[in-house]
Amino acid sequence: MIEITNLQKSYVTGNTSLHVLKGIDFSVKEGELVSIMGSSGSGKSTLLNILGMLDEADQGTYMLDNTPIKNLNEKIAAQYRNKFLGFIFQSFNLINYKTAVDNVALPLYYQKVGRKERDEKAMHYLEKVGLADWANHLPNQLSGGQKQRVAIARALASDPKVLLADEPTGALDTKTSYEVMELIQGINEEGRTILIVTHEPDIAEMTKRVVNLKDGRIIDDRLVNQIKASAHV
Amino acid sequence: MFNRDRWIEIIEALNANKLRTLLTAFGVFWGIFILVALLALTNGLRNGATANFANSATNSMFMWGQSTSVPYKGMNKGRRVQFKLADVEVLKEKMPSLKYVSPRQQLGGYQGANNVTRDEKTGAFQVNGDYPEYIYQQYMDIVKGRWLNYSDIQKEMKSAVIGTDVVKSLYDIGEEPIGTYIKLQGVNFKVVGVFENPNTQGDSEEEANTIFIPFTSFAKAFNTADNVQWMAITAHDDVSITDVKEQVLSIMREQRSVHPDDKRAIGNFDRAELFAKFTGLFDILSFVGYFVGALVLLSGGIGISNIMLIVVKERTNEIGVRRALGATPWAIKSQILQESIVLTLISGLAGIAFSAGLIWFMNYFLDNNGPVENFANPSVNIVVVVIALIILSIAGLLAGFIPASRATTMKPVDALRTE
Ligand SMILES: Nc1ncnc2c1ncn2[C@@H]1O[C@H](COP(=O)(O)OP(=O)(O)OP(=O)(O)O)[C@@H](O)[C@H]1O
Ligand SMILES: [Mg+2]
Numbered sequence: 068m069i070e071i072t073n074l075q076k077s078y079v080t081g082n083t084s085l086h087v088l089k090g091i092d093f094s095v096k097e098g099e100l101v102s103i104m105g106s107s108g109s110g111k112s113t114l115l116n117i118l119g120m121l122d123e124a125d126q127g128t129y130m131l132d133n134t135p136i137k138n139l140n141e142k143i144a145a146q147y148r149n150k151f152l153g154f155i156f157q158s159f160n161l162i163n164y165k166t167a168v169d170n171v172a173l174p175l176y177y178q179k180v181g182r183k184e185r186d187e188k189a190m191h192y193l194e195k196v197g198l199a200d201w202a203n204h205l206p207n208q209l210s211g212g213q214k215q216r217v218a219i220a221r222a223l224a225s226d227p228k229v230l231l232a233d234e235p236t237g238a239l240d241t242k243t244s245y246e247v248m249e250l251i252q253g254i255n256e257e258g259r260t261i262l263i264v265t266h267e268p269d270i271a272e273m274t275k276r277v278v279n280l281k282d283g284r285i286i287d288d289r290l291v292n293q294i295k296a297s298a299h300v
Numbered sequence: 301m302f303n304r305d306r307w308i309e310i311i312e313a314l315n316a317n318k319l320r321t322l323l324t325a326f327g328v329f330w331g332i333f334i335l336v337a338l339l340a341l342t343n344g345l346r347n348g349a350t351a352n353f354a355n356s357a358t359n360s361m362f363m364w365g366q367s368t369s370v371p372y373k374g375m376n377k378g379r380r381v382q383f384k385l386a387d388v389e390v391l392k393e394k395m396p397s398l399k400y401v402s403p404r405q406q407l408g409g410y411q412g413a414n415n416v417t418r419d420e421k422t423g424a425f426q427v428n429g430d431y432p433e434y435i436y437q438q439y440m441d442i443v444k445g446r447w448l449n450y451s452d453i454q455k456e457m458k459s460a461v462i463g464t465d466v467v468k469s470l471y472d473i474g475e476e477p478i479g480t481y482i483k484l485q486g487v488n489f490k491v492v493g494v495f496e497n498p499n500t501q502g503d504s505e506e507e508a509n510t511i512f513i514p515f516t517s518f519a520k521a522f523n524t525a526d527n528v529q530w531m532a533i534t535a536h537d538d539v540s541i542t543d544v545k546e547q548v549l550s551i552m553r554e555q556r557s558v559h560p561d562d563k564r565a566i567g568n569f570d571r572a573e574l575f576a577k578f579t580g581l582f583d584i585l586s587f588v589g590y591f592v593g594a595l596v597l598l599s600g601g602i603g604i605s606n607i608m609l610i611v612v613k614e615r616t617n618e619i620g621v622r623r624a625l626g627a628t629p630w631a632i633k634s635q636i637l638q639e640s641i642v643l644t645l646i647s648g649l650a651g652i653a654f655s656a657g658l659i660w661f662m663n664y665f666l667d668n669n670g671p672v673e674n675f676a677n678p679s680v681n682i683v684v685v686v687i688a689l690i691i692l693s694i695a696g697l698l699a700g701f702i703p704a705s706r707a708t709t710m711k712p713v714d715a716l717r718t719e
Contacts, residue, residue, distance in 0.1 A: 141708065145631075160716070225625075
């Protein structure tokens with residue numbers, strides 16, 4: 068599903084250049100649940116953003132679902148993001164003046180899906196994350212865990228190939244984190260490919276594979292025995 | 301481009317910060333309001349002032365004899381210039397560009413001594429000896445009977461056409477004036493018509509206080525022979541009276557043996573010139589109205605642009621999220637452009653509606669409280685309103701343009717990182 072080779076990225080600020088990714092080779096197969104770990108500043112978010120086409124690599128190749136991702140103009144990039152990817156952010160990034168159901172429907176709006184079908188699908192995903200009763204609430208009327216579940220429903224709405232989550236439990240307490248992880252595990256069970264950036268070992272333990280980054284390189288990549296989040300809840 | 305979803309998006313976004321939306325809208329609202337109101341007021345003044353001209357042929361001049369100020373052909377200065385009836389014929393003959401040359405003799409006048417009697421009733425009125433053409437130079441409504449005609453002139457009929465104010469002073473209410481006799485300085489004249497001045501402004505009172513009799517009957521009744529006191533001259537439509545005025549005056553100087561450079565001997569009043577001055581003045585006023593209105597509108601537009609920039613900056617993160625969810629740059633840009641246009645148009649329309657209300661109120665007030673001197677029927681041309689709306693839409697588009705392109709120049713990752 069994801070194939071990257073020799074991925075490199077530097078940030079240039081003023082006349083200093085910071086080499087953040089120093090050649091990443093990495094591949095993810097369909098249906099995997101991968102966590103990316105590493106100390107702060109090791110380049111986890113940078114990698115995920117490049118995978119998400121939110122940022123561009125300086126060097127290396129990137130294939131997503133057998134489509135080369137290289138020198139895309141913004142219009143194509145936007146269409147690929149819409150079709151292939153779903154994002155889950157640490158700070159939820161819900162649009163605060165839209166209700167839960169309208170937030171979930173937004174990717175479908177950009178897919179030019181009709182209003183009725185959009186609302187039906189959005190309600191379907193809200194039900195899936197257990198928030199059907201909160202459909203018409205604004206984000207500031209929801210708890211952190213609920214917001215993240217709405218965000219997950221939104222990421223799922225366009226039925227993407229891959230979910231990319233940057234510290235999805237970073238702003239949540241332990242119990243809520245596990246609830247969110249349980250949801251993510253369930254989605255993975257249905258066969259969806261998911262990448263999670265985290266620095267919490269217990270969250271990483273709930274994925275199927277842990278990739279460790281250090282100073283812009285992968286130092287460790289191993290399969291783990293997945294711990295079911297439901298066991299903790 | 302403007303489907304229902306877009307509208308909902310736009311309304312949601314504008315609703316997200318109501319106070320700011322209102323304040324932004326106010327700039328444009330105020331701009332268009334000032335523009336329309338200024339133009340309406342200018343038009344009101346223009347209509348009011350030109351109403352004074354409305355019932356007269358504006359392409360006209362008037363002249364009368366005064367005293368010479370230069371000795372000429374052995375005659376001392378200070379001699380009175382007396383026009384004669386023959387001068388009228390000479391003018392008509394030498395100047396085919398003139399449409400009407402109406403001589404007049406005149407008696408009495410406004411606030412003069414009583415000169416008209418009917419039974420026990422008396423009054424002081426202006427009595428004009430005129431030719432029938434005069435009615436084409438100063439329009440009057442003949443409300444009863446008829447106007448003077450050439451039969452009156454030729455037969456030196458003692459006919460009189462009297463103003464409505466004359467009727468009020470000399471007749472009882474309900475009394476029929478046509479066919480009755482009135483005495484003008486002791487001479488009996490038969491009333492054949494009653495006129496009213498359609499011009500309800502300015503000197504209407506004076507005008508309705510007038511009695512018109514045939515020029516020839518005037519000369520005979522008051523022994524003025526072929527003397528002419530005053531002439532009303534109108535040029536053909538394709539000739540400006542102002543252009544031929546000098547020619548008329550020099551013919552008259554020659555006729556009356558006045559030194560060619562004696563400017564004071566013949567008095568004249570050029571109605572066309574005055575009218576041109578008036579219209580020129582109001583053209584300037586309109587221009588000032590447009591100019592000030594456009595400036596206020598421009599500042600409103602700049603306000604919208606500024607606010608949209610702030611909106612885009614504040615919504616950087618939201619725009620990043622939308623792009624992560626698959627919004628194309630055009631989708632983002634067009635939304636911002638549309639927000640800007642909608643905001644501009646709605647506030648502009650509100651401004652137009654509000655000023656229309658004001659104009660309606662002014663007209664309502666004028667209708668109910670009677671005419672005001674030099675102000676009538678304030679209004680704006682619908683074309684101006686349409687042009688203002690088009691300018692508004694363009695302004696909204698331009699105002700949104702910089703913010704819209706600013707919104708998509710950033711990489712999505714940077715937009716998302718902005719809080
Ligand atoms: N836009 C940027 N400009 C300059 N430097 C940047 C930029 N984004 C990230 N960096 C730098 O790149 C390095 C890697 O950042 P990145 O966000 O990928 O780290 P991370 O592994 O996600 O850390 P954390 O666990 O704290 O989120 C950091 O040193 C950071 O300061
Ligand atoms: Mg990070």
